[in-house]
Amino acid sequence: MEARVQGCVTCHGQQGRGTSNDYFPRIAGKPAGYLHNQLRAFHRGTRRYAPMNYPVAYLTDDYLKEIAEYFASLRPPFAPPTPATLPAEALDRGRTLVQNGDGTRQIPACIACHGTRLTGMEPGIPGLVGLRPNYISAQLTRWRTGERKAAAPDCMHRIATRLTDPEIAAVAAWLGAQGAPGNHAPDARNSARLPLACGSQP
Template sequence: MPRRTRSLLRGSAAAVLLTVLTASVLAQADPATVPKFKDLDSMEARVQGCVTCHGQQGQGTSSDYFPRIAGKPAGYLLNQLRAFRDGSRRYAPMNYLVAYLSDDYLREIAEYFAKLRPPFPAAQASALPATLLDHGRTLVQNGDTNRQIPACMACHGPNLTGMEPGIPGLVGLRTNYIAAQLTRWRAGERRAAAPDCMHRIATRLEETDIQALAGYLGSLAAPREAAPDARNTQRMPLTCGSQR
């Protein structure tokens, strides 16, 4: 069978799979919470398989471990979807959901959520001591030059809403999620295209750094401007493969 034909068949099968999974999610949902769609073949209808965990507008849910994906750069979202599909990022429900989806389909999903701008959740008061929160603020705003840890704002933007094309926003994420992801970056369980700048940075963090960063970032109020910064509006301290 020609390669193009096989590719088309895989793409069709993937579309059917996502539609079936979406239908299964809708069948188990409270009918009062299921939105009405003008077009059942629209991307809005197809991504209902995503919104149970990530919220109807990708705003995240009350669970600490299902993050906000709305408004993140499409390039970042595409990279994560590919990583889940190809197994370099592991979370069984996501691996299963996107296992047979083509790059084109994943790109459509990424672009759909990247355009959404739902309200941010209310800021969560942190239970951390003031000294630890202040340490987190210092790392976010200034980094630690003695340990070659750049400021989070140097890459994720002055409003921490991310940078095109591949760096995500950090506001609107919950404390436990941030801590878990930093730990995974440090352990090498999360990886990005080389050079993997997040792994390099995370290996320089101590447990108290991760606790302080997560607590401070999780307590931030919503920014006035939610859109990611344009590409290369500032010089980044490290070369990151995700920005290529």
């Protein structure tokens, strides 16, 4: 499989560890269910990004699942975090949203779904640690506008529409500045803990 996924590592880095390009995220260690869902979305065109749509267009679902399981099993080192450039007050707002959310606006904490170490939750919620701020900001914006979608109920769309532009920037900057945890594994499944119903986490 290592030889067969060389096309993937051209953009996503050796072993899927990510690169210095902001828009090619780390995929190593993310839950296989999440990776499989994203590959299927690119395959079907429900998630649109030509450099991903074309390579998977003619692959079978079984092959997509193999690819997902391969990258999910890898634990390469994380790249150094991205130093935050926002003012301290903005970063503190980002930290608050990630760790505590905002109950007055029905915004749950990121860690409630993405794991206590921000490494994701089995089977279908991705880790956020190791992602670049520009990538996080771009994805939250796409969730908010509906350009990026998930199985109903689409919890990320609901959450993203409640965030302001400065809050998206703050969350992205704070997450991007976090170092790698000692344990890279996603949290075990715990649907009872999820603050919102989520179609990607049945």
